[in-house]
Amino acid sequence: MASSNGLICFTNCLLPQEDGALVEKDLWIDERRGVILDSQRTFFLRKERPDRIIDLGGNILSPGFLDIQINGAYNFDFSVYEGDDAAYKEGLHRVAEKIVETGVTSLLPTIITQERSLYPKLLHLLRPYSAPNSATLLGWHAEGPFIQLAKRGAHAPEFLMGAKEEIKSFESVYGAENLVVAEDWLMGSEATGDALGVRVITAAPEVDGVMVSIPELARRGVVFSIGHSIATTALATAAVQGGARLITHLFNAMPQLHHRDPSIIGLLGASPHLSSPSELTDLGLTKGKVAEMSFERPFYELIVDGIHSHPNSVRLAYSSYPDGCVLITDAMKILDPHLPDGVHPWRDGKNFVKAGDKLYLEGTDTLAGSVVSLDKCVRNFSRFTGCSLGEAIRCATYNPARCLGIEARKGTLRPGADADLVVLDRKGRVQSTWVAGREVWTRA
Structure with a gap:
């Protein structure tokens, strides 16, 4: 299911940081452009909220x-x-x-x-x-x-x-x-x-x-x-x-x-x-x-x-x-x-x-x-x-x-990076995989 404005918000999740920490925080992506967004900047510039919100139930949302x-x-x-x-x-x-x-x-x-x-x-x-x-x-x-x-x-x-x-x-x-x-x-x-x-x-x-x-x-x-x-x-x-x-x-x-x-x-x-x-x-x-x-x-x-x-x-x-x-x-x-x-x-x-x-x-x-x-x-x-x-x-x-030398695009959750993501449970088992903002695999 695609969102009408292209914006997706992942919520109730843990985001891995570049220092190895896990932080409870939402992540916004633009599925049309396939990139990760700065949620505050996107909200104030586009005056839009994500049309689609995905509750990850406390799982990890990793690059x-x-x-x-x-x-x-x-x-x-x-x-x-x-x-x-x-x-x-x-x-x-x-x-x-x-x-x-x-x-x-x-x-x-x-x-x-x-x-x-x-x-x-x-x-x-x-x-x-x-x-x-x-x-x-x-x-x-x-x-x-x-x-x-x-x-x-x-x-x-x-x-x-x-x-x-x-x-x-x-x-x-x-x-x-x-x-x-x-x-x-x-x-x-x-x-x-x-x-x-x-x-x-x-x-x-x-x-x-x-x-x-x-x-x-x-x-x-x-x-x-x-x-x-x-x-x-x-x-x-x-x-x-x-x-x-x-x-x-x-x-x-x-x-x-x-x-x-x-x-x-x-x-x-x-x-x-x-x-x-x-x-x-x-x-x-x-x-x-x-x-x-x-x-x-x-x-x-x-x-x-x-x-x-x-x-x-x-x-x-x-x-x-x-x-x-x-x-x-x-x-x-x-x-x-x-x-x-x-x-x-x-x-x-x-x-x-x-x-x-x-x-x-x-x-x-x-x-x-x-x-x-x-x-x-x-x-x-x-x-x-x-x-x-x-x-x-x-x-x-x-x-x-x-x-x-590609950390601006891959391996990170920085705004502007490719929205290549993997959802993991708390034991590190893959639940779903996303490439360029699109879900390409999910555990049956």
């Missing part, structure tokens, strides 16, 4: 969740392209339509290491997409091929490579047109085929040619993420000094924490004042302009399925740096809350084995992404860390939006 690392879902793998653009887009759209049942209203399709000739085609197909009844596809996350062989995980070793020609190697693999300097991440409420959108690259700083390419990638608007790496503390710190903003699935595919060289994980405990010449020299950070730049701890991803990281590790990370925590699923194509356990096909003749929220390659003990949904990650996170549900929601909304 829609953002999943910035997801490999596929609902039997579609973002990394598999079989030469048919229409079939690939159909799969993308199917994921976008179905995933709203998990509270996700924006996602960043992720492709893992593969044959290099496929990258330009896939990245072009993964430019932003939005539709009235589905989650928004923000752009792409390329995980590989510039990663460390020793920490490859489920990535195919034959496709891994170095960046010997530095930024030209990145352009050669991903396509120069996909790495031009970004302007606005998305113009208007509808994405266009020419919009670059959000771009994230996971790579290992120690791989030949990667470290020196980070500043240029950052200048072009790419979010560089440290992952699948054996970087030392000095190298990891230098990467952040150079512009790296994110750590890919913390604790996984990286060295374990060691008190003498905490490596990538140790970035969470780094001092924001690590910029004096003596400290930088001690860490070996004396090359080029790296030593002249200020240090800011990066955001870090966590897969909170209770398998990829022990609950104690999750709590330790969050306690170290709560403002940088970003919840992800790293989900594979068999993410589907309705899918039973068992053996399921992956690619190249290989199979997954799904056992609850655990997913591994058949015949091995290698974890192969996850099948956990983001709403379950939020609930697990609150339970594992002891933080409030509002604080857990922040890690799936505001924090990832800040990491990507």
